[in-house]
Amino acid sequence: MASPTEENYLKALFNLANSQGEITLSELASRLEVSLPTANSMVKSLQKSNWLNYEKYKPLTLTPEGRRLAASIIRKHRLTEMFLVDVMKFGWEEVHEVAEQIEHIHAPKFFDRMDEMLGHPAADPHGSPIPDIEGKLEQQSYVPLSSVLPGQKVQLLALSNSSAEFLEFLNSRGLSLGLTLTVISTERFDQSMVIGYLEHPSETLSGKVCERLLVCVQTAAAKIT
Amino acid sequence: MASPTEENYLKALFNLANSQGEITLSELASRLEVSLPTANSMVKSLQKSNWLNYEKYKPLTLTPEGRRLAASIIRKHRLTEMFLVDVMKFGWEEVHEVAEQIEHIHAPKFFDRMDEMLGHPAADPHGSPIPDIEGKLEQQSYVPLSSVLPGQKVQLLALSNSSAEFLEFLNSRGLSLGLTLTVISTERFDQSMVIGYLEHPSETLSGKVCERLLVCVQTAAAKIT
DNA sequence: TTATAAAGTTAGAATAATCTAACAAATTTG
DNA sequence: CAAATTTGTTAGATTATTCTAACTTTATAA
Numbered sequence: 001m002a003s004p005t006e007e008n009y010l011k012a013l014f015n016l017a018n019s020q021g022e023i024t025l026s027e028l029a030s031r032l033e034v035s036l037p038t039a040n041s042m043v044k045s046l047q048k049s050n051w052l053n054y055e056k057y058k059p060l061t062l063t064p065e066g067r068r069l070a071a072s073i074i075r076k077h078r079l080t081e082m083f084l085v086d087v088m089k090f091g092w093e094e095v096h097e098v099a100e101q102i103e104h105i106h107a108p109k110f111f112d113r114m115d116e117m118l119g120h121p122a123a124d125p126h127g128s129p130i131p132d133i134e135g136k137l138e139q140q141s142y143v144p145l146s147s148v149l150p151g152q153k154v155q156l157l158a159l160s161n162s163s164a165e166f167l168e169f170l171n172s173r174g175l176s177l178g179l180t181l182t183v184i185s186t187e188r189f190d191q192s193m194v195i196g197y198l199e200h201p202s203e204t205l206s207g208k209v210c211e212r213l214l215v216c217v218q219t220a221a222a223k224i225t
Numbered sequence: 226m227a228s229p230t231e232e233n234y235l236k237a238l239f240n241l242a243n244s245q246g247e248i249t250l251s252e253l254a255s256r257l258e259v260s261l262p263t264a265n266s267m268v269k270s271l272q273k274s275n276w277l278n279y280e281k282y283k284p285l286t287l288t289p290e291g292r293r294l295a296a297s298i299i300r301k302h303r304l305t306e307m308f309l310v311d312v313m314k315f316g317w318e319e320v321h322e323v324a325e326q327i328e329h330i331h332a333p334k335f336f337d338r339m340d341e342m343l344g345h346p347a348a349d350p351h352g353s354p355i356p357d358i359e360g361k362l363e364q365q366s367y368v369p370l371s372s373v374l375p376g377q378k379v380q381l382l383a384l385s386n387s388s389a390e391f392l393e394f395l396n397s398r399g400l401s402l403g404l405t406l407t408v409i410s411t412e413r414f415d416q417s418m419v420i421g422y423l424e425h426p427s428e429t430l431s432g433k434v435c436e437r438l439l440v441c442v443q444t445a446a447a448k449i450t
Numbered sequence: 451t452t453a454t455a456a457a458g459t460t461a462g463a464a465t466a467a468t469c470t471a472a473c474a475a476a477t478t479t480g
Numbered sequence: 481c482a483a484a485t486t487t488g489t490t491a492g493a494t495t496a497t498t499c500t501a502a503c504t505t506t507a508t509a510a
Contacts, residue, residue: 027455037458037459037460037498037500041498042496042498045497056505057458098335106326235453250487259467262469262490265489266467267466280486282487383455
């Protein structure tokens with residue numbers, strides 16, 4: 001059985017593998033805000049539990065068991081976030097810290113019941129996919145709003161950054177997942193875009209913001225559940 | 226900030242103080258299933274944090290801060306149990322283990338929201354009182370069913386033991402909190418009692434069971450909420 | 451291609467929570 | 481009350497997680 005600390009290492013390794021591919025010790029250490037020797041010794045102990053393949057000076061890779069365990073923790077995290085928002089009526093900007101703790105609870109029935117109550121959601125409140133019980137994570141094919149050309153209509157379906165500050169910014173502009181956005185124009189100089197949606201016929205969003213909004217061009221595609 | 230381990234010690238000290246008064250090291254150690262030296266060293270460290278008064282060879286007493294902290298953990302535990310039963314529809318025999326883990330989550334808003342959703346319950350699903358935010362625990366004046374005389378009508382309001390086995394036994398007899406029980410007769414030989422309630426005109430309960438059922442003789446008294 | 455920088459490793463120490471073994475104090479009891 | 485028992489304490493060790501300091505290996509770059 002993994003300790004909460006080990007679970008956090010596995011989660012970080014899973015997420016790094018999904019975004020980078022190759023994982024180096026320093027990336028792991030900086031992601032977890034621990035020193036290199038700390039990460040190094042934990043890596044050795046994760047190997048001993050058969051969750052990680054490790055060879056001196058080589059990139060790190062999760063074993064199938066490590067990947068499965070990591071996915072199950074991420075599943076618990078994302079189900080919890082969804083539960084907090086949908087059932088307990090928290091804002092999407094308030095749920096990360098609590099979920100970060102609840103993901104370490106050992107109680108399969110608890111999370112299964114959440115899943116049931118939520119109707120087996122495919123994604124968390126920020127649009128990140130929820131791995132299934134097997135640990136399989138559906139790969140999403142969204143693109144950043146910043147890559148969309150003027151005139152196109154897109155559906156806002158996920159965020160590539162979910163910091164509370166960013167989420168509060170989105171709240172302040174009335175932006176939420178599922179919205180249909182129309183790209184009115186783009187500014188070559190600073191990558192800002194003018195976007196229309198609902199009661200906002202022309203809202204200007206900075207390049208930084210547009211990079212973090214993940215959208216789907218086929219408006220008819222799967223609505224978030 | 227207390228670690229989960231420290232929180233478990235404080236909880237045990239609080240509960241022992243409420244049932245015994247004087248707390249000895251060995252009681253604490255056996256309650257927590259740790260060795261005497263382990264309890265001894267933890268007791269010293271709890272003293273350093275000002276949660277416990279400790280003098281060599283003297284009984285242990287919580288400080289006001291220790292009592293407040295312990296009550297807040299018990300509050301989280303009992304609110305969680307109530308939430309699991311009322312909102313998530315778990316049986317009262319399934320909730321202890323999960324609550325034992327969730328009580329260590331640091332997220333006041335999470336528990337406040339539970340409390341709201343539940344309508345500020347006074348007791349958990351087993352009838353144990355929920356301490357208020359100040360850490361005050363309402364003293365209940367229930368008596369064991371075993372002390373009730375034949376002919377009397379009482380209301381079942383709490384349990385003095387909530388093991389899963391006992392709860393499953395109660396389920397099997399259709400016994401739940403809030404029920405009105407009529408004591409039909411008592412058996413002097415083995416302290417068993419014949420009890421009537423709902424569709425059970427005459428159910429025989431062992432002395433062991435009757436000792437663990439806490440009742441109130443005034444049927445008109447506060448219904449459980 | 452060698453020197454410098456970056457990344458990774460080892461050694462050694464600290465803290466938290468636990469244990470067993472050995473001993474001391476307090477309590478119970480014959 | 482003194483012997484026996486229970487209770488509490490100390491000492492010393494173990495495991496997990498973390499650190500800093502010192503060193504080595506690999507990668508970068510002049």
